Amino acid sequence: MIEMLDPRFKDCRGDDQVERLYQGCRWAEGPVYFPAHRSLVWSDIPNDRMLRWDEATGGVGPFRQPAGYTNGNTLDAEGRLVSCEHGNRRVTRTEHDGSITVIADRHQGKRFNSPNDAVVRSDGSIWFTDPSYGIDSDYEGHRAESEIGGCHVYRADPATGEVRIVADDFVRPNGLAFSLDERLLYIVDTRVNHIRAFEVTPQGTLTGGDVLAECSKGVFDGIRLDDAGRIWAAAGDGVHCFDPDGTLIGKIHFPETVSNLVFGGPKGNRLFVTATTSVYSIMLTVNGAPRLIDRR
């Protein structure tokens, strides 16, 4: 069900036909759409597997199992899968030949908690959040003590191997996304339950960090942008859409708690949502932000 809360949402609405593409996960997360082979891959964290939906046939099957309790996924500019692995406490890239490259697994010698979600910038750097959900218990990873002692946001440079903390004042950092011009980085804090907006400096550090939006139902998790710079955020009753000024302008309701989302389909106008046991999609009248592979 589509709920318009502000006239600015009228450009975004779809046909109100929510489809359930799959049911049978414990906690579905990390949807990523591969335009080259028209498929959606996502994580089912507690079941330690990743699944793939084929857009041509509608079929769903395993993509990777075990999957290192993978959570968030995204694509880099070459269309390669970048994954946050709770279980192995690292961020990896799956190469074109299928081999897996470790992008980052520690900072100053200490292992990460459990990388949650990642985004790739057009300069190739990979920015990710590291809350403790994968080490809090054995449910979403392996119970362990935090070596770092905090839940931070990091920037990894695959070209040099450098890993640096870019924000250390979060409680549970989670979803993150760049503005269309990449001058801003939006980051969710799920515990405090808001989205903050940081300015990205030319040196690849962050300044600012004011609160942009608060969550009005459930908690924020994954976020993505559309091609007008609006922010679409996973929340308790569905996906909340925010104008870039932070105003909640509309919601798309789903029957289960939503964890994450991605714009996909050949035109980027189909919203895919991971929601607890299920994956849903809906066609919209808006397109996702241009993908890195389309900007090259």
Ligand code: MG
């Ligand atoms: Mg998340």
